[in-house]
Amino acid sequence: xxxxxxxxxxxxxxxxxxxxxxxxxxxxxxxxxxxxxxxxxxxxxxxxxxxxxxxxxxxxxxxxxxxxxxxxxxxxxxxxxxxxxxxxxxxxxxxxxxxxxxxxxxxxxxxxxxxxxxxxxxxxxxxxxxxxxxxxxxxxxxxxxxxxxxxxxxxxxxxxxxxxxxxxxxxxxxxxxxxxxxxxxxxxxxxxxxxxxxxxxxxxx
Amino acid sequence: xxxxxxxxxxxxxxxxxxxxxxxxxxxxxxxxxxxxxxxxxxxxxxxxxxxxxxxxxxxxxxxxxxxxxxxxxxxxxxxxxxxxxxxxxxxxxxxxxxxxxxxxxxxxxxxxxxxxxxxxxxxxxxxxxxxxxxxxxxxxxxxxxxxxxxxxxxxxxxxxxxxxxxxxxxxxxxxxxxxxxxxxxxxxxxxxxxxxxxxxxxxxxxxxxxxxxxxxxxxxxxxxxxxxxxxxxxxxxxxxxxxxxxxxxxxxxxxxxxxxxxxxxxxxxxxxxxxxxxxxxxxxxxxxxxxxxxxxxxxxxxxxxxxxxxxxxxxxxxxxxxxxxxxxxxxxxxxxxxxxxxxxxxxxxxxxxxxxxxxxxxxxxxxxxxxxxxxxxxxxx
Numbered sequence: 001x002x003x004x005x006x007x008x009x010x011x012x013x014x015x016x017x018x019x020x021x022x023x024x025x026x027x028x029x030x031x032x033x034x035x036x037x038x039x040x041x042x043x044x045x046x047x048x049x050x051x052x053x054x055x056x057x058x059x060x061x062x063x064x065x066x067x068x069x070x071x072x073x074x075x076x077x078x079x080x081x082x083x084x085x086x087x088x089x090x091x092x093x094x095x096x097x098x099x100x101x102x103x104x105x106x107x108x109x110x111x112x113x114x115x116x117x118x119x120x121x122x123x124x125x126x127x128x129x130x131x132x133x134x135x136x137x138x139x140x141x142x143x144x145x146x147x148x149x150x151x152x153x154x155x156x157x158x159x160x161x162x163x164x165x166x167x168x169x170x171x172x173x174x175x176x177x178x179x180x181x182x183x184x185x186x187x188x189x190x191x192x193x194x195x196x197x198x199x200x201x202x203x204x205x
Numbered sequence: 206x207x208x209x210x211x212x213x214x215x216x217x218x219x220x221x222x223x224x225x226x227x228x229x230x231x232x233x234x235x236x237x238x239x240x241x242x243x244x245x246x247x248x249x250x251x252x253x254x255x256x257x258x259x260x261x262x263x264x265x266x267x268x269x270x271x272x273x274x275x276x277x278x279x280x281x282x283x284x285x286x287x288x289x290x291x292x293x294x295x296x297x298x299x300x301x302x303x304x305x306x307x308x309x310x311x312x313x314x315x316x317x318x319x320x321x322x323x324x325x326x327x328x329x330x331x332x333x334x335x336x337x338x339x340x341x342x343x344x345x346x347x348x349x350x351x352x353x354x355x356x357x358x359x360x361x362x363x364x365x366x367x368x369x370x371x372x373x374x375x376x377x378x379x380x381x382x383x384x385x386x387x388x389x390x391x392x393x394x395x396x397x398x399x400x401x402x403x404x405x406x407x408x409x410x411x412x413x414x415x416x417x418x419x420x421x422x423x424x425x426x427x428x429x430x431x432x433x434x435x436x437x438x439x440x441x442x443x444x445x446x447x448x449x450x451x452x453x454x455x456x457x458x459x460x461x462x463x464x465x466x467x468x469x470x471x472x473x474x475x476x477x478x479x480x481x482x483x484x485x486x487x488x489x490x491x492x493x494x495x496x497x498x499x500x501x502x503x504x505x506x507x508x509x510x511x512x513x514x515x516x517x518x519x520x521x522x523x524x525x526x527x528x529x530x531x532x533x534x535x536x537x538x539x540x541x542x543x544x545x546x547x548x549x550x551x552x553x554x555x556x557x558x559x560x561x562x563x564x565x566x567x568x569x570x571x572x573x574x575x576x577x578x579x580x581x582x583x584x585x586x
Binding site: 100123 | 310311313316321326329330331332347350354364367368373388391394444449458465574575577
């Protein structure tokens with residue numbers, strides 16, 4: 001059954017700026033490590049596991065924190081009804097390089113575990129207790145049509161009732177994260193869920 | 206599946222390319238003889254210590270007369286896809302055909318040479334490999350790349366099944382491969398996840414996994430001319446939301462994926478004739494999986510793990526093990542679990558120590574991986 005779907009929130013972390021639904025929340029354009037830490041502090045979060053994450057997981061996890069805060073009614077859903085579909089270009093290469101550096105001395109299991117791109121999905125799921133579908137795809141650039149197809153299939157077939165989808169990419173000092181919350185109900189900020197609207201938000205900076 | 210009328214997804218043909226053989230038939234023949242690819246290796250390029258794994262010979266030529274500058278990873282994909290396509294009648298250049306590639310680490314070994322520049326980073330990218338493979342065969346659509354830890358192969362099949370069901374494409378070529386390098390070996394060593402001998406899935410003495418190399422390809426279609434073939438009947442994915450490097454304590458989440466896959470296939474637990482488990486032979490994995498199988502009501506169903514033959518082939522595992530099990534379905538012969546003698550969880554999972562001839566209609570394939578991911582897919586006549 002084709003159902004109406006809406007982007008009920010979006011969050012972008014790009015070029016030192018954290019924004020939600022197109023509105024700038026916070027800025028720190030020094031370097032990625034400083035941006036991630038200061039965003040965490042700005043949000044006044046208390047989640048010690050954050051410090052153990054690699055930059056890809058920190059970036060995706062923080063983007064999801066901003067995306068879901070103020071407005072997302074998690075209790076309206078079963079844990080199995082919320083899915084996550086993420087994509088990027090550089091897989092986990094940022095951490096792969098750091099892990100490989102560690103094996104010259106002693107191979108670090110805590111770096112090795114992050115040498116898979118889907119670990120960021122695991123971190124978001126652990127934090128929010130999401131137990132639904134999940135997938136990580138590698139693309140040379142954000143493919144809004146592919147994403148729309150994937151999300152439509154899940155929501156139209158009631159495989160999921162809500163989906164967190166988008167792009168989380170880090171390689172050294174280059175990074176960009178754009179996440180969308182897609183639900184079957186509207187709110188005051190929502191726009192229709194479509195490849196066109198995702199592309200518009202993605203390219204807005 | 207409620208709502209949309211969905212098309213059946215049929216298996217056209219397949220290939221398994223491993224140290225045991227270059228075709229599905231060669232591989233299945235070796236497995237029927239009880240031959241394993243896992244042995245002790247001394248390769249300092251991969252590990253300073255000896256290790257048990259299933260590896261291609263160092264001088265093995267995967268592609269004959271390779272005029273391209275393909276890496277071993279890409280050669281495996283090309284060779285596997287080429288064999289699967291051979292005589293299949295599938296039109297690669299048709300806009301209704303999609304290529305899906307599954308891998309965990311692809312060309313990561315290129316990083317081990319110590320050079321670190323932008324050209325190398327682009328060369329390592331899975332998108333680059335996918336593009337080269339797509340161009341080699343002349344696929345018209347941009348390939349899809351799945352990289353989702355050890356469920357990558359099964360997730361590739363589920364992604365294809367859904368794209369075909371929705372009518373987006375008519376044919377899908379799903380190929381997976383991984384190559385064992387120092388990068389991967391050292392990581393599993395650092396986790397103390399490797400067995401010092403041939404692995405023993407679901408056995409009381411299970412003490413870790415073996416790694417393995419390989420590739421596999423499965424070609425799927427909704428075209429009714431394949432209606433007599435085996436079908437991909439349903440699939441599902443879940444997340445444990447528990448730990449990034451350890452599985453669920455309860456197995457509830459893999460059980461959830463199994464139940465959803467059954468629902469998707471419109472089948473009940475009693476319709477499942479055998480299970481091809483992930484069965485890595487780590488204590489954590491095997492226990493979680495035994496719990497999940499039991500929760501899903503499948504504790505009596507004959508189950509095997511093929512890791513004793515191939516080791517853990519990572520992004521190829523879900524494909525290799527699905528294709529071997531499709532042969533089991535065709536030949537009504539379920540393979541034993543090499544390395545298994547005394548059950549670690551006898552009341553929760555019925556692991557086969559010996560080959561079993563049964564009339565089978567449907568089987569379940571499961572997979573789980575780092576990041577807390579689980580996947581289940583059901584194939585049937």
